[in-house]
Amino acid sequence: MNRVVRFHQFGGPEVLSLEEVPVPVPGPGEVLIRTRALGLNRAESMYRTGRHAAQPRFPSGIGLEAAGEVEAVGIGVTGPVAGDKVSVVPSFPLNEYGVHGEHVLAPRHAVVTHPANLSYEQTASVWMMFITAYGGLIDLARLGKRDTILISAASSSVGLAAIQIARIVGARPLVLTRTSAKRQQLLDAGADEVIATSEEDTVARVRELTDGIGAQVIFDPVGGPPLADLITAAAHQATIVLYGRLHSEPTPLDAGEVLFKQLSIHGYDMADITTDDTRRSQAVDFIREGLADGTLTPAIDRTFPLDEIVDAYTYLESGSQVGKIIVTVPR
Template sequence: MNRAVRFDETGGPDVLRLEEVPLPQPGPGEVMIRTRALGLNRAESMFRLGQYGTYPVFPSGIGYEAAGVVEALGEGVHGLSVGNAVSVVPSFTMNDYPVHGEAVLAPAHAVVVHPERLSFEEAASVWMQFVTAYGGLVDVAGIRAGDTVLISAASSSVGLAAIQIAHKAGARAIALTRTSAKRQQLLDAGADDVIATTEEDVPARVRELTDGQGARIVFDPVGGTALADLVTAAAPGAVLVLYGVLDRTPTPLNISEVLFKRLTLRGFTLFEITTDSQRRADAVAFVTDGLAKGELTPTIDRTFPLEDIADAHRYLEVGGQVGKIVVTVGHDATS
């Protein structure tokens, strides 16, 4: 039996089902993986809703992240062997390679032998979060020691990854979260300071924390009305990296502030890194090094069995998690 997560129409988690599908056979440049754990991201929710950058082709599979064991290799695949414990770097569309299933195909360039110290659950939690944070902070913003970084939606898996990468670079991480409910968890996760955006004056608090200088980097997946405060909180010459649009309401923007503070507002997506072979290799090397040294560690909020995939999506959409939601495949999801 080989089951995959499928859906025939856009909508809420109830459109998802587990369906028996033929065992896939890898073509040239492809790898067949028997999965043990699957990473769940906001991207899957948006894809299922028809709100992502690519629209699902029905009947549609889903899923960007998986970890498991190589079961077969297609022609021309080098550097991997049957039996390798691997995980998948999102660098393809979900229409081409949906990886939420029991046995899945992935392009060989996206398959990485992960550090042995990682469990399969942890390995399924690595690439979306750490490559997104690496891309925005290191590749795009050029983070350096002494920088102050504002990290919106800090309790998300990407937000937690950004805190760790800021520390790896010698920078100061200020976590932004809607209320004080997650303050202690974010401090425990390494945030140097936490600002509750609905309870505090964000620009005033940032000025207080930075001796009036503001933040040199802003890392934001939200947009919407809150972006105006982030512009005000930014230091002269700051880079604002916008990697999501969780708030789709119109964004008020003080153009004079952008102009006279010489701000850079930079849109960024993970695929800018993962579809460029050199930048992808640099990102994988950076993350693998950090994982091996223990400088980077994925945070798992909760796991669900594959049979409860719809419940996992429901939990994701509530937005109460701190870290990654992982779906386990089979009875044993450890390496």
């Protein structure tokens, strides 16, 4: 038998359970993977609580990231063969594939060769965080040398990835976090300056740090009322990339400020990159190069065994982590 993570109703982490189901058989274009490590993401929490664009069909699987070994491939699959070490790029709807389990299916286009210099735990952590940051900063905002970028939710895995990518292109990352508790960790991760939003005036601090110019790029997964300050802190003709809506309240918008500062506000979904073969390939190549030369480093906060999947998601949703949360799968 085969244990997979499923849920039968919307709710908190407690609705998740490990259930025994038959090992699936790969259909045309599919790959069967025996997993060794799983990566957790906020998108899965939103999916489990009914706040994601994709809606589950109960009982529902869950999970976007995994690393392991190929066990079998379906008709028409070229490239990976049984025994290959691979990882899964999140590039499919959550209600079509869920890769949190011992044996899981993934579409061929989402399966990439395991980077030789990384562990399974590291590989299960890289694709969501780095492709999300790459797509928003490089593909969309065209972040460049000497640009100042303002990164919200900086202690998240995507926030940490954004810091590293900003450093690669020579930009200056100013990062936002709620309190100063994580300040030193964020500085150690490469942030140029850390702004504690509950303790400091965000707009005044950004102006001080940019000589009154503001930030050329803003990378935000929160939205809600805090976005108003980010718009005020933006430079003339800045690009604002909104890639999430973690805040539950409506987002106010000063149309005059957007108009007269000539701001560009983009709603961004990583699927813009991962569902386009060319752009996905470019992102994977960029990340592989960074992983190989050490300019990109997976940031793992904590690992949990598969049996503690509920505890792992509870910890994710506490917001206390700095980096990725990984679940290990026993052999």
